[in-house]
Amino acid sequence: MTLSRCFGTWILFSRAAVAAKGKTGNKRHYLVSYYQPIMPGIRVKPWNRVDGPIYSLATTANGKGNLNICSYVTPIAMKPKRFIIGVYKDTKTLANLEANPIGLLNYLAKDQANHITLLGKKSGHSTDKITKLGEKIEHVGDGLYMLKGAIATLRLRFMERLDCGDHWAWLAHVDSYENLRDAPPLTLDELKRLKLILA
């Protein structure tokens, strides 16, 4: 760190900034250009710099259930309690919701990252995830499945949707919820740490 006095104020410059800019006698110039050479050096896109929760959305249609992995999930209103969920096009989840607009949102626990490969990287169009999950799921009615070990579940009724390109933004009403377990949640940062998604 380098302590410098600019415009009558003491300012702490990082060693990296000094190395990047080199020494200059012109403190005013140095200060003005301080952020510009440093900030573009952050390669991670802003929306990937903030951690967020990981869920599995259970859906069902024509007597067959399915589960995916989703992170484009946000509470959007308090009264009534509503969420918006980004649903990727061409998925089994989307086909199920179009046929039967209900779902069970599983809040995944930190120790459930082992589900990512089957639920988030394979499609119910070609893989019977319910059979593959076997004892790891429990039917909770209406053809929907809870992932054993989830920290909470929400029963959702899907309402209106907005075409957003590769995803639909789908408004869902929370019909009920259940807390199941006191455990830390699974997050994007944990998936990056486990190298299940790109950092």
Ligand SMILES: Cc1cc2nc3c(=O)[nH]c(=O)nc-3n(C[C@H](O)[C@H](O)[C@H](O)COP(=O)(O)O)c2cc1C
């Ligand atoms: C970390 C992660 C986050 C994901 N987030 C979403 C999401 O928010 N919405 C979505 O529809 N798909 C999301 N996906 C992709 C689906 O889980 C994936 O396309 C899955 O294979 C769909 O399965 P399905 O065809 O059985 O529905 C995500 C996948 C991963 C690994």
